[in-house]
Amino acid sequence: MKSNRKIRKPISNKTKTLLLMLLPALLLFVLFNTIPLITGAFYSFTNYRGYGSYDFVGFRNFSDLFRDIRVGKSYLFTFKYAIAGTILVNVISLLLAMGLNSKIKFKSTLRGMYFLPNILGGLVVGYIFSFIFTYIIPTAAKALNIDFLSNSILASERWAWVGVLIVGVWQTVAMNTIIYISGLQTIPADIYEASAIDGAGKWCTFKKLTLPLLLPFISTNLILSTKNMLMVFDQIISLTKGGPAQSTESISYLIYRNGMEGGQFGFQSANAVVFFILIVTISVVQLVITSKKEEQL
Amino acid sequence: MKKSRITALAISILTASSALLSTGCSINNSLEGKTVVKMLQYKPEAVAAFEEIEKRFNDTHDDIVLQISSPNEAMIVLKTRLIKEDYPDIVGIGGDIDYSNFLDAGLFMDLSDFEGTEDIKPSYMQIEKDLEFIPQDGIYALPYAANCAGILYNKDMFEENGWEIPETWTEFIALCERIKSSGRQPLYFGFKDIWTTLAPWNALAVGLADADICSQVNAGNTTFTEGYAEVADKIKLLLDYAEPNPYAYSYNDACTAFARGESAMFVIGSYAVPQILSVEPDMNIDSFTFPANENESDNVLNSGIDLQFSVMKECENKEAAYEVLKFLYEDETIQIYLDNQNAVPCKKGDFKLPSMLDGMKPYIEADRMSDFHDHYYPREMCAEALIQTYLMDKNENSAEVFLNRFDKEWARYNRDLIEKVKKYEEGLK
Numbered sequence: 001m002k003s004n005r006k007i008r009k010p011i012s013n014k015t016k017t018l019l020l021m022l023l024p025a026l027l028l029f030v031l032f033n034t035i036p037l038i039t040g041a042f043y044s045f046t047n048y049r050g051y052g053s054y055d056f057v058g059f060r061n062f063s064d065l066f067r068d069i070r071v072g073k074s075y076l077f078t079f080k081y082a083i084a085g086t087i088l089v090n091v092i093s094l095l096l097a098m099g100l101n102s103k104i105k106f107k108s109t110l111r112g113m114y115f116l117p118n119i120l121g122g123l124v125v126g127y128i129f130s131f132i133f134t135y136i137i138p139t140a141a142k143a144l145n146i147d148f149l150s151n152s153i154l155a156s157e158r159w160a161w162v163g164v165l166i167v168g169v170w171q172t173v174a175m176n177t178i179i180y181i182s183g184l185q186t187i188p189a190d191i192y193e194a195s196a197i198d199g200a201g202k203w204c205t206f207k208k209l210t211l212p213l214l215l216p217f218i219s220t221n222l223i224l225s226t227k228n229m230l231m232v233f234d235q236i237i238s239l240t241k242g243g244p245a246q247s248t249e250s251i252s253y254l255i256y257r258n259g260m261e262g263g264q265f266g267f268q269s270a271n272a273v274v275f276f277i278l279i280v281t282i283s284v285v286q287l288v289i290t291s292k293k294e295e296q297l
Numbered sequence: 298m299k300k301s302r303i304t305a306l307a308i309s310i311l312t313a314s315s316a317l318l319s320t321g322c323s324i325n326n327s328l329e330g331k332t333v334v335k336m337l338q339y340k341p342e343a344v345a346a347f348e349e350i351e352k353r354f355n356d357t358h359d360d361i362v363l364q365i366s367s368p369n370e371a372m373i374v375l376k377t378r379l380i381k382e383d384y385p386d387i388v389g390i391g392g393d394i395d396y397s398n399f400l401d402a403g404l405f406m407d408l409s410d411f412e413g414t415e416d417i418k419p420s421y422m423q424i425e426k427d428l429e430f431i432p433q434d435g436i437y438a439l440p441y442a443a444n445c446a447g448i449l450y451n452k453d454m455f456e457e458n459g460w461e462i463p464e465t466w467t468e469f470i471a472l473c474e475r476i477k478s479s480g481r482q483p484l485y486f487g488f489k490d491i492w493t494t495l496a497p498w499n500a501l502a503v504g505l506a507d508a509d510i511c512s513q514v515n516a517g518n519t520t521f522t523e524g525y526a527e528v529a530d531k532i533k534l535l536l537d538y539a540e541p542n543p544y545a546y547s548y549n550d551a552c553t554a555f556a557r558g559e560s561a562m563f564v565i566g567s568y569a570v571p572q573i574l575s576v577e578p579d580m581n582i583d584s585f586t587f588p589a590n591e592n593e594s595d596n597v598l599n600s601g602i603d604l605q606f607s608v609m610k611e612c613e614n615k616e617a618a619y620e621v622l623k624f625l626y627e628d629e630t631i632q633i634y635l636d637n638q639n640a641v642p643c644k645k646g647d648f649k650l651p652s653m654l655d656g657m658k659p660y661i662e663a664d665r666m667s668d669f670h671d672h673y674y675p676r677e678m679c680a681e682a683l684i685q686t687y688l689m690d691k692n693e694n695s696a697e698v699f700l701n702r703f704d705k706e707w708a709r710y711n712r713d714l715i716e717k718v719k720k721y722e723e724g725l726k
């Protein structure tokens with residue numbers, strides 16, 4: 001056999017130390033992540049309510065999942081939200097990062113201010129915005145005779161998701177801006193000088209130099225913000241609680257509500273398994289696409 | 298140098314954890330020889346009453362220690378604890394579908410041999426029976442306090458304007474028109490919190506639909522399209538008399554608005570009174586039964602069990618748990634709870650009812666009451682969201698769409714239950 005012929009290298013001390021350093025993290029990860037995941041997958045094949053006895057129901061939960069209108073609507077909402085959110089977050093944070101990376105006054109103070117939303121808790125921000133949407137904006141709109149804003153947008157079946165999106169984007173932009181700023185700082189100044197000598201315009205410099213060199217950061221940010229947006233939860237709880245007319249129920253919200261409060265532990269476990277597979281697939285696809293295009297100096 | 302730092306850190310962690318351990322021990326020491334009864338009750342708003350009850354119990358009992366917890370979102374906390382198999386001894390929950398499910402899962406102990414059961418009003422014991430999916434032998438829950446829902450009104454405002462309490466649906470609509478034409482707003486809704494849609498829904502449903510409609514539908518004898526048609530029509534008419542766009546305002550907003558006199562009436566239950574009084578402590582609130590019918594004699598007060606106690610099967614010390622129950626059902630203890638929560642007692646006897654329920658008293662005394670319909674709806678179906686969707690739907694055929702959906706979703710979410718009941722009934726034959 002092949003492996004027998006190979007001479008086993010003794011594990012060096014350095015590798016030992018490294019493995020030892022990894023061990024606690026691995027243990028914690030298995031304990032709090034892998035084991036719950038497997039338990040959840042197990043319950044997805046039962047009609048477990050969360051307590052009492054249960055029966056195995058085979059793939060019934062999964063086949064129900066694809067026929068359930070409410071679940072379908074929650075997937076539609078979540079993806080609509082995630083796609084719009086990811087695009088907005090990345091465009092806005094890239095613009096902000098370029099602004100905050102240029103030579104301006106009070107640069108550090110401004111950077112600190114723009115990072116503030118990330119420090120505040122999701123629920124706190126949600127409740128503050130809920131007040132703004134319900135009382136402040138409609139009052140202001142009435143005074144200025146703007147018709148479509150004179151009712152709280154959180155009460156509109158069509159536009160409530162935009163309200164949630166505004167808050168979600170406002171909070172996520174902070175972290176992504178910081179990542180983009182650090183990315184912009186890795187690009188050496190001399191290549192900009194070179195491009196200026198070659199007579200490249202601002203837009204050309206951005207397209208041909210900044211963007212390709214920033215690509216590793218863009219891919220990190222895309223994956224981070226997509227994942228964050230897909231898991232939207234705090235904002236829903238504090239702004240709409242899934243309403244009005246169930247128009248802003250995200251997948252995580254539905255899993256929590258019906259899995260914990262309603263007696264659908266088994267069914268929502270199936271939902272969580274499907275959601276998990278989807279997120280992994282999306283992340284891998286994003287990683288493969290962007291890593292192909294990355295360039296190194 | 299480095300090593301000594303690490304040792305110092307390790308030692309400090311060790312001492313800290315041992316300190317924690319030793320405090321844990323000291324708690325155990327003070328409890329030595331005593332039986333601990335752990336109780337979880339689901340009404341965080343009643344925490345003050347239960348702290349008082351806990352204190353009084355522990356002061357008068359040397360051998361039993363009662364520990365009551367009243368967490369927020371208690372049902373989620375309780376269900377999470379059940380998933381972890383970490384059971385309290387006694388639970389205080391509502392008489393609703395959660396109880397039915399817990400009972401069905403076999404979590405509770407039979408309380409037939411508890412002496413206090415005969416003192417409880419039979420109508421509430423009957424509601425308890427109705428909540429059982431499959432009829433059980435024995436008693437698994439003791440009703441403690443009930444709440445009543447209908448209409449709360451601003452008594453001073455009514456007296457100033459000479460408005461009279463309506464007894465029929467026509468009179469009610471006429472009153473709303475009159476209030477509206479006087480420049481005031483008759484009703485205020487907080488439909489952003491979808492559960493509040495259930496308040497007018499239940500109040501109408503008890504008057505207009507059969508009390509056992511849910512089990513009738515499960516048995517295949519009728520449909521909601523048939524049974525709830527009038528309820529659906531009438532609830533939509535109420536929107537004309539409320540603030541525009543009620544879906545923008547929450548339950549808190551509605552309570553505050555009613556307290557500040559922005560509306561003359563509020564379709565909600567007696568449970569809202571403490572919240573309203575926290576805004577306007579001197580407000581003069583009274584209530585009346587929702588006049589859903591054209592005939593006063595057909596009207597029924599919407600009243601259900603707000604708090605009931607069950608002992609978990611896993612409870613190791615039944616006698617101590619019974620001792621706690623006995624204490625809870627002493628008249629004095631009940632009065633503490635009633636005064637704090639404006640509730641109606643489920644025990645027979647002469648209790649002081651809160652003045653906000655004056656208008657409902659004749660119904661309570663004549664036992665003309667019926668349980669909240671949503672106590673039979675599965676939570677995961679989220680009927681309140683269906684109702685909200687219907688109220689927001691401006692299309693002509695909205696009632697038809699809504700009731701069809703209600704029937705369809707009902708069948709889907711109750712699939713396992715309908716099958717179970719069928720099997721049981723076949724077994725009887």
